[in-house]
Amino acid sequence: MEYRTKEEQVADYLRERIISGVYPRGSRLKQAEIAEQLHLSITPVREALRLLAAEGYVSGDSYRGTRVVPFDAAASGEILNLRLVLEAQLVRGAVEKVTSKDITELRALANEFAAAFESGDRATARGINYRFHRRLYDIAEMPQTLHFVQILWARYPFDLINAVEGRGKEAVKEHEEILHTLTTGDASAAMLAMRKHIESGWTVLKSA
Numbered sequence: 001m002e003y004r005t006k007e008e009q010v011a012d013y014l015r016e017r018i019i020s021g022v023y024p025r026g027s028r029l030k031q032a033e034i035a036e037q038l039h040l041s042i043t044p045v046r047e048a049l050r051l052l053a054a055e056g057y058v059s060g061d062s063y064r065g066t067r068v069v070p071f072d073a074a075a076s077g078e079i080l081n082l083r084l085v086l087e088a089q090l091v092r093g094a095v096e097k098v099t100s101k102d103i104t105e106l107r108a109l110a111n112e113f114a115a116a117f118e119s120g121d122r123a124t125a126r127g128i129n130y131r132f133h134r135r136l137y138d139i140a141e142m143p144q145t146l147h148f149v150q151i152l153w154a155r156y157p158f159d160l161i162n163a164v165e166g167r168g169k170e171a172v173k174e175h176e177e178i179l180h181t182l183t184t185g186d187a188s189a190a191m192l193a194m195r196k197h198i199e200s201g202w203t204v205l206k207s208a
Contacts, residue, residue, distance in 0.1 A: 010038060010048035012134070015150065018057050018068050020126035021159035025070045029058060055147075056154040071157045079152050080202050086149050087198065088191040091178075093140025095187040102139050103182055109135060110175040117168030126162045132175065161201045170200060 004012070014034070017023045035045045049066050052058045060066040094102075109132040116125035137146050161167060174197040181190035 006040065006044035007047040007051060010034070010040065010044050011051045013038065014048060014052055015057060015153070016127050016130045016134075018052075019130045019153060019158045020123050021163075022123055022127070023068050025068050025159070027068050029066045029068065031066070052154075055151045069154065071155055071160075073157075075155060076157060076202075079155050080198070083149065083152050083156070083198055084195055086145055086152070087137070087194055089145055090137040090140045090142055090149065091190045091194045092187045093142050093145075094136055095182060095185060095190045097141060098139050098182050102135075103179065106132065106135060106179060106182070110172070110179060113175065114172045117172065122162060122168070125168060126158060129158075129162065129171065136178070157205060158201075161205045164204045167201065167204050170204070171197070174200065 014023070014029070023029060029049065031042050031045045031049065035042050038045070049058060053060075053066070056069060058066045059069050109128055113125055113128040113132060116122075116128055137149065140146070162171070174193065177193040178190065178197065181187075181193050
């Protein structure tokens with residue numbers, strides 16, 4: 001996080017909370033409250049919300065207020081296919097650049113995710129899941145691809161998928177498979193493991 005501006009750090013914080021469902025779809029985001037929570041001035045919060053508006057996470061303005069955008073069920077299938085393509089590229093890039101330190105950090109996040117689901121804290125688990133994927137994709141050092149993936153995430157129903165009973169245990173296993181491919185350096189297996197992870201979440205949502 002050190003290399004990011006305050007605006008980018010706030011935007012990442014808000015993305016995580018939107019994807020995790022802490023800020024539900026359609027809920028209003030108040031700049032003053034967010035600034036107070038983060039012990040920041042209004043300015044970086046305002047700029048962060050502008051970034052998120054450009055990515056499609058929120059809508060509105062300073063007069064009407066800012067709200068979390070509802071996800072578009074009709075577009076989810078198309079978004080799924082785009083995620084499969086772009087996130088596979090990020091995983092391949094991560095395999096090429098990953099270090100033992102990276103794997104240790106990802107392992108810690110995967111363990112935190114499993115513990116949160118085991119305790120029944122689904123909102124925290126969803127937030128950790130976001131950090132796991134974001135940390136993994138940062139390793140690839142492909143900022144343009146990651147930018148487009150974050151736009152897709154804004155329109156994807158993560159909160160609904162991870163609320164489905166039994167999804168947590170499957171996701172834990174899938175994270176383990178992804179980590180295993182990173183440690184072995186097998187890019188093809190890593191791409192396949194990520195594809196399985198994304199598709200299984202979508203399958204769970206459709207059958208719920």
